[in-house]
Amino acid sequence: MDMFWLSFWILLVICIVMYIYTRKVAEIPESSAFKMFQKQYLVVYLLAMGGDWLQGPYVYALYQHYGMTTHQIDVLFVAGFGSSMIFGTFVGSSADKMGRRFTCIVYAVLYSLACITKHFPVFWILLVGRFLGGIATSILFSAFESWLVCEYHKRDFGQDLLGELFSRATLGNSLVAISAGHLAQVFADMYGFVAPFDVSMTVLVVMVLAITLMWKENHGDAESTFSTNFKNALTITLKDPKIMMLGVVQSFFEGSMYTFVLEWTPALTPQSSDVISKPTIPHGLIFASFMVAVMIGSSVFKLASRFFSIESFMRFVLLTSASSLAIPVFFPENHLWILLGFFVFEVCVGIFWPSLGTMRSIYVPESVRSTVMNYFRIPLNLIVIVILLQDLSLKTIFSCCVIFLLLATVAQHMLFRLVSKGETNAALPLYHEEGSDLISKDEQNSD
Numbered sequence: 001m002d003m004f005w006l007s008f009w010i011l012l013v014i015c016i017v018m019y020i021y022t023r024k025v026a027e028i029p030e031s032s033a034f035k036m037f038q039k040q041y042l043v044v045y046l047l048a049m050g051g052d053w054l055q056g057p058y059v060y061a062l063y064q065h066y067g068m069t070t071h072q073i074d075v076l077f078v079a080g081f082g083s084s085m086i087f088g089t090f091v092g093s094s095a096d097k098m099g100r101r102f103t104c105i106v107y108a109v110l111y112s113l114a115c116i117t118k119h120f121p122v123f124w125i126l127l128v129g130r131f132l133g134g135i136a137t138s139i140l141f142s143a144f145e146s147w148l149v150c151e152y153h154k155r156d157f158g159q160d161l162l163g164e165l166f167s168r169a170t171l172g173n174s175l176v177a178i179s180a181g182h183l184a185q186v187f188a189d190m191y192g193f194v195a196p197f198d199v200s201m202t203v204l205v206v207m208v209l210a211i212t213l214m215w216k217e218n219h220g221d222a223e224s225t226f227s228t229n230f231k232n233a234l235t236i237t238l239k240d241p242k243i244m245m246l247g248v249v250q251s252f253f254e255g256s257m258y259t260f261v262l263e264w265t266p267a268l269t270p271q272s273s274d275v276i277s278k279p280t281i282p283h284g285l286i287f288a289s290f291m292v293a294v295m296i297g298s299s300v301f302k303l304a305s306r307f308f309s310i311e312s313f314m315r316f317v318l319l320t321s322a323s324s325l326a327i328p329v330f331f332p333e334n335h336l337w338i339l340l341g342f343f344v345f346e347v348c349v350g351i352f353w354p355s356l357g358t359m360r361s362i363y364v365p366e367s368v369r370s371t372v373m374n375y376f377r378i379p380l381n382l383i384v385i386v387i388l389l390q391d392l393s394l395k396t397i398f399s400c401c402v403i404f405l406l407l408a409t410v411a412q413h414m415l416f417r418l419v420s421k422g423e424t425n426a427a428l429p430l431y432h433e434e435g436s437d438l439i440s441k442d443e444q445n446s447d
Contacts, residue, residue: 003336004285011292011343018299019171025303028164034157038165040214041148046172047207048104048140051111053180054200055133057287062193066121076123078388080130080137081258085381087131088138093371095139096220097229100147100370104211107139108204115197115204142373149361149369150218162361163305166354170298174291174350181287221367233371242363242418247376248411250356253318255383256401256408257349260325262388263397264342267328268335286339290346297350310355311416317355318412321348322405328398359415 030038063073095103110132117129152162184196221229237243268281304313327334327341364372383404387397 003339004282004289007339007343008285008289008292011289011296015292015296015299018296018303022299022302025306028160030161030164031157033155034161037151037155037157038168041151041165042169042172044104044207044211044214045144045148045169046176047203047210048107048144049173050176050180051108051200051204051207052137052140053177054184054196054203055115057181057184058188058193058196061188062118062197063126065193066126068123068126072123074388076126076130078385079127080134081381081385081388083131083134084138085134085378085385088135089374089378090226091135091139093142093230093233093374094226095143095146095370096368097224097226099217099219100143100150101211101215101217103139103143103370104147104215105208107136107143108208110139111136112201112204115201118194118197138374138377141377142370145357145360146220146370146373147215147218150220150366151216152361153366154218163310163354163358164302166357167298167302169357170301170350170353171295173353174294174298178288178291181284185284220369220371224367229368229371233368233375236365236368237372237375240363242415243372245411245415245418246356246359246363247372249314249318249408249415250376251379251383252404252408252411253321253352253356254377255380256321256325256404258380258384259387259397259401260342260345262384263394267332267338267394267398268342270335289343293343293346294350294353297347297352298354299350300347301351301354304351305355305358309416309419310358311412311419314351314355314359315409315412315416317348317351318405318409321345321352322402322409324348325398325401325405329395329402332395 060073063076068076091103091106114129114132114136117125117132120126148165149162152165183199187195187199221232224232237247264286265281265283268286304310321344324341324344328338331337360369360373387400392400
């Protein structure tokens with residue numbers, strides 16, 4: 001326990017020092033209009049993330065409490081990722097046509113319905129809940145960002161402040177995750193494992209009220225049909241190597257990240273043949289430490305993006321993430337080194353989120369932004385599903401993650417080379433003239 005507490009306090013000190021330092025050397029002048037816009041976005045986004053974080057800690061525990069077998073629980077998790085991969089892609093992509101604000105409200109409705117299903121200890125009802133939750137997750141990781149980028153460019157704040165906003169969203173998300181974890185535990189201790197889902201539903205209702213009052217609607221290409229929208233998004237993705245490389249980076253990194261979320265507990269738990277006195281680890285403390293590491297990463301992003309291009313430094317971030325997850329492969333019994341490696345990986349996660357969001361805002365066209373983002377989520381969900389369905393050893397699983405992250409590093413280097421050569425986004429003028437002008441201007445700014 002001393003090792004975990006010491007790690008937490010060291011990370012917290014580093015986080016505070018980095019935050020203060022970056023405020024001094026990497027802060028960008030902001031207008032009052034930007035500050036108001038930032039508040040409007042972060043309030044809604046962090047409420048949406050809070051509704052998601054409140055559910056995470058007790059999903060598995062609730063299924064066990066209901067007497068579900070290990071196989072049934074595995075099926076439920078696979079259903080969630082599968083739903084996100086298949087149905088979530090279509091529903092999330094509808095944001096471009098039906099409106100991002102509207103789709104974000106749909107997210108709250110679907111996730112609230114998923115929370116209601118948690119009250120019933122019936123497998124098929126829980127399965128429906130996993131399907132709804134998978135669709136909601138796809139919306140969460142596409143429609144909110146799409147609304148932000150569109151509205152941001154409409155108000156012409158300049159490209160530099162968008163990276164700053166993504167960094168603050170990552171920082172805020174980590175704080176919300178820690179708070180939600182503690183709040184979920186309090187309610188679970190008082191009222192049972194289903195209580196955190198009721199709290200989540202309440203937070204989602206508040207989010208709908210906030211989004212109704214604070215956000216205006218925006219669209220991608222509202223005139224096109226769904227089939228045309230999907231076709232255009234696929235054509236743009238396949239024709240533009242920058243978007244393709246960006247999709248490879250996202251899919252392999254996030255696939256590794258979600259796999260890590262499922263496997264860090266057994267990787268850090270000492271092995272014992274004594275089932276009765278099986279050693280345990282402080283999950284809540286380790287999770288809090290991970291979130292502090294993510295906050296450190298958001299500060300590193302702010303600092304690095306002031307002096308280097310994102311396309312350039314992300315190559316080294318991805319290579320570092322691959323090295324950090326290689327530790328359980330080569331030193332499976334050294335839990336201290338594994339823990340340190342996991343902290344480094346979480347710092348990389350904190351750099352990755354604002355970096356990827358900023359790059360997507362530059363290279364993914366406005367007309368099909370949500371659709372393209374959901375295309376990127378198909379392979380990452382497939383990666384997690386395949387790993388969940390196989391009875392693989394921890395060494396094999398982390399070896400796969402290392403390979404995925406090395407492939408992401410190669411894709412990021414190729415993206416860097418394309419940007420350095422000044423490649424133009426040839427596919428955009430075919431579908432969205434206004435979006436093409438905007439992207440071209442941003443690319444020029446980024447080069």
